Amino acid sequence: SAQQYLHERGLTQETIDRFELGYAPNSWDLLVQFLQRHQFAMDDAQRAGLIEQGKNGYYDRFRHRIIFPIHDSSGRLIAFGGRILGEGEPKYLNSPETPLFEKRRVLYGWHLARGAILRERTALVVEGYLDLIMLHQHGFTNAVATLGTAFTEEHAHRLLRLVERVYLLFDSDPAGVKASLNAGEILLQAG
Secondary structure (H helix, E strand, O other), rough: HHHHHHHHHOHHHHHHHOOOOEOOOOOOHHHHHHHHHHOOOHHHHOOOOOEEEEEOEEEEEEOOOOEEEEEEOOOOOEEEEEEOOOOOOOEEEEEOOOOOOOHHOEEOOHHHHHHHHHHOEEEEEEOOHHHHHHHHOOOOEEEEEEOOOOOOOOOHHHHEEEEOOEEEEOOOOOHHHHHHHHHHHHHHHHO
């Protein structure tokens, strides 16, 4: 079902592989069992945001979701985002913030886009994983995404060190319009 969903959205296998997209099965504790079998410390896995602890023990945080690995600027894996397949809430779920992952500092796809951003001296900023991935698939490799609609001063400073122009391409719904105006104000204030 995950492969079918990604292909229906228009992603090629090359793009799926490039962005290391995966799937978290619809299981309560498959990851917990795997981690226990391989003698991982459950406390570490919980701090990393992979599992949660409930009344009856540990359970997987991401279930029945397309998984989007989130990398730091050096390309090291620091978190995950997950989109539910089918019905359910929340539609998108990110890893919780950790010492390695602070949403206000991270732009999704930065490690893949940095070279193109430097060459073109422009950046395209979108608000979603799939928006960013489709732009890259169609040759707009200077695109990055916020993790949701929150564009921050940290994002602006990271971009403005490398670019002359930033294009904001958020959704046209009321939340996206508001986010565009807020991001534009942040960019103007940052120079």
